[in-house]
Amino acid sequence: MDFKDLVQKRRSIRRFTDEKLTPEQVETILRAALMSPTSKSSRAWHFVVVDDEDKIKRMAQCKSAGAEFVEGAPIVVAVLMDTTQTDVWIEDASIAAVTMQYQAADLGLGSCWAQVRERGFEDGTMADDVLRELLAYPDHLTCLCLIAIGHPAMERKPQDEAKLKWEAVHVNQFKA
Numbered sequence: 570m571d572f573k574d575l576v577q578k579r580r581s582i583r584r585f586t587d588e589k590l591t592p593e594q595v596e597t598i599l600r601a602a603l604m605s606p607t608s609k610s611s612r613a614w615h616f617v618v619v620d621d622e623d624k625i626k627r628m629a630q631c632k633s634a635g636a637e638f639v640e641g642a643p644i645v646v647a648v649l650m651d652t653t654q655t656d657v658w659i660e661d662a663s664i665a666a667v668t669m670q671y672q673a674a675d676l677g678l679g680s681c682w683a684q685v686r687e688r689g690f691e692d693g694t695m696a697d698d699v700l701r702e703l704l705a706y707p708d709h710l711t712c713l714c715l716i717a718i719g720h721p722a723m724e725r726k727p728q729d730e731a732k733l734k735w736e737a738v739h740v741n742q743f744k745a
Contacts, residue, residue: 575674576671576728577727577730578674578728579671580679580725580726580727580728581682582681582719582721583638583681583717583723585641585679585717585720585722586721587643588719589620589643590644590719594678595618597672597676598718599669601669601672602646602665602672605668606664607655607661607665608655608660609655613650613654615649615651615710616648616665617706618646619645619647619704624703624704625639626640628640628715631715632685632688632689632699635683635688638681638683639683639715639717641719641722642717642719644717644718645716645718647704647715648666649706649712652709658711659686662713663713666682669716669718678719678720679718679719680718681716682714685697685700685712685713685715686712697712700712
């Protein structure tokens with residue numbers, strides 16, 4: 570499949586089969602993340618790959634809403650950044666996360682992003698703090714997101730090109 574088709578067919582998958590990923594699939598996905606571009610080649614990311622069912626279940630409860638689907642994934646990758654090494658950690662971590670998702674799709678797998686940064690519970694407990702305790706990462710690292718990856722247990726139609734918002738593309742200057 571060429572990249573144009575991959576972009577059109579990659580959709581967020583929130584339900585997964587019980588089938589495990591092979592070590593080769595996991596390595597290929599992580600290889601893609603480790604090759605993702607970073608500002609000034611900082612490579613300040615860290616990835617915690619979780620395949621322990623109990624930990625994944627607890628990760629799915631790291632915030633009040635929006636991470637429940639993580640529980641059904643055979644692996645979940647916590648995308649962490651060292652915020653002391655770069656001021657563009659959000660961008661660098663986002664690029665790595667999306668790179669993993671495209672690599673997963675290229676392997677025929679499904680994935681979905683669960684936002685962690687600035688998310689939590691109504692009592693003020695932050696999802697990052699919950700995950701830090703669970704995954705034992707140090708204070709100078711912060712989690713941007715969780716990427717749930719597995720074999721899809723649902724089908725999604727490819728992106729509908731008729732719905733592309735070409736009016737949002739401007740050449741040389743913004744035109745209303």
